[in-house]
Amino acid sequence: MSERSPFVATNYHPLPVTLARGEGSWVWDVDGRRYLDLLAGYSALNFGHRHPALIQAAKDQLDRLTLTSRAFNSANLAEFCRRLARFCGKEVVLPMNTGAEAVETGIKLARKWGYRVKGVPDGRAEIIVMKGNFHGRTSTIVSFSDDPDARDGYGPYMPGFVSVPYGDVQAVRAAITPHTVAVLFEPIQGEGGVLIPPDGFLRDLRGVCTEHDVLMIADEIQSGLGRTGLPFACDHEDVVPDVYLLGKALGGGIMPVSAVVSDASAMQVFTPGTHGSTFGGNPLAAAIGIAVLDLLEDGEMLENTKRLEPVLREGLEALPADKVTGVRVRGLWAGVDLADRTGRAYSEGLMARGVLCKDTHGRTVRFAPPLTIAEEDLRWALGELAAELG
Structure with a gap:
């Protein structure tokens, strides 16, 4: 269920997913499908969804x-x-x-x-x-x-x-x-x-x-x-x-x-x-x-971010060189420039794989997972990022 309501102003162009629940680094849509949130509300959700x-x-x-x-x-x-x-x-x-x-x-x-x-x-x-x-x-x-x-x-x-x-x-x-x-x-x-x-x-x-x-x-x-x-x-x-x-x-x-x-x-x-x-x-x-x-x-959040920064960096820098023209990483924050597809298309492809992120300025995609993300979840997402590029 992702239809755009005629009552909602069109100043946004969201991905075709309707979220209903969140916990930690994960969110669920109205149909119960689970997604890993690699946007974290543009850093508003640094501590994940519904931190206890x-x-x-x-x-x-x-x-x-x-x-x-x-x-x-x-x-x-x-x-x-x-x-x-x-x-x-x-x-x-x-x-x-x-x-x-x-x-x-x-x-x-x-x-x-x-x-x-x-x-x-x-x-x-x-x-x-x-x-x-x-x-x-x-x-x-x-x-x-x-x-x-x-x-x-x-x-x-x-x-x-x-x-x-x-x-x-x-x-x-x-x-x-x-x-x-x-x-x-x-x-x-x-x-x-x-x-x-x-x-x-x-x-x-x-x-x-x-x-x-x-x-x-x-x-x-x-x-x-x-x-x-x-x-x-x-x-x-x-x-x-x-x-x-x-x-x-x-x-x-x-x-x-x-x-x-x-x-x-x-x-x-x-x-x-x-x-x-x-x-x-x-x-x-x-x-x-x-x-x-x-x-x-x-200090635990900061240490987790420092520990996982090289994991994020290495995973992104390992993406196919013919598909990626630039990678920038600082902490758990990254921008990836794409060679042959729009950031929107890539984000939609990742959404279908259960990963949520957001494009900016045409061919760039931003990643900003919660600082509480588990290493195994981050590594899984990096695998999906590579698989989507083919």
Whole structure:
């Protein structure tokens, strides 16, 4: 049963499968067929479907309090923010809901910091962004997208963004002006096909931002919270940005939870009434977020990811060379470029074999299994990937 309902807007083109149940790394469709999930909700399901500790935290909180609005304090909010700030090595957390809201908040923070702290003339702030970026789909964010599907037809576009080639620190340096307030980037471009920047790029970018008094804002919404085998993708070059943008896995695959995390020197620009969210930091979200941090701080998920990264890499690099033109792997995250078929066709073929994944940009397929995946399940999936290529 996979017919598209006439009542559902057609802004997505899902694979022809209707899922009804999930457990760990596996999901079942409405007819009872089982599939291995190698997409994990674009990293929202880093801990798999219905992780017992996360489900229990949500159930316990449902019996207490779900929402108060930020007009009042709630019991979990301070603890969640304290724990997340400590995990990030920062001082202050501003909780939101979706990843796009976190990005929008980061943009507002950078601009206001530029005016209030750096002394940029009002209305002149510029933010440097990267070509090929994907930070969300709001009207502000698509203003600096170069993906025609995301951008076309939504103008007029918001000014104040300067786009440079991804991974080119000299282009960043050349683009900086006295009005530059921030560089917004993904440490790995997930939607772009798991594109990994050149070695040293993040370290050099950190140096340029410090030199020119520019906020370094890392969108770790997909790449963070264990996906690459470390807490953050920036950690692979021992880089600490000024601002982390977090989401997806922070909600444990249960509800949308996002956050902007920085030191007080940046976050102080937000004062009562200048920014807010009805649901941001609600008691249920905070309880789930605390449980997510418990799992991350335990370290088991990160170790499993590090242990299985070479298994994923070796399996993908062993795919037929005449059928694959590129493979990129970091942690349990991979992009595979196909030579002679579309990513959509390949994804549909894998679906028929009981493996779920997602294409992007024509001939690229992304893989992002839950960090809890068993090695035998991963090896089975790699066998199906090879068999589908023939």
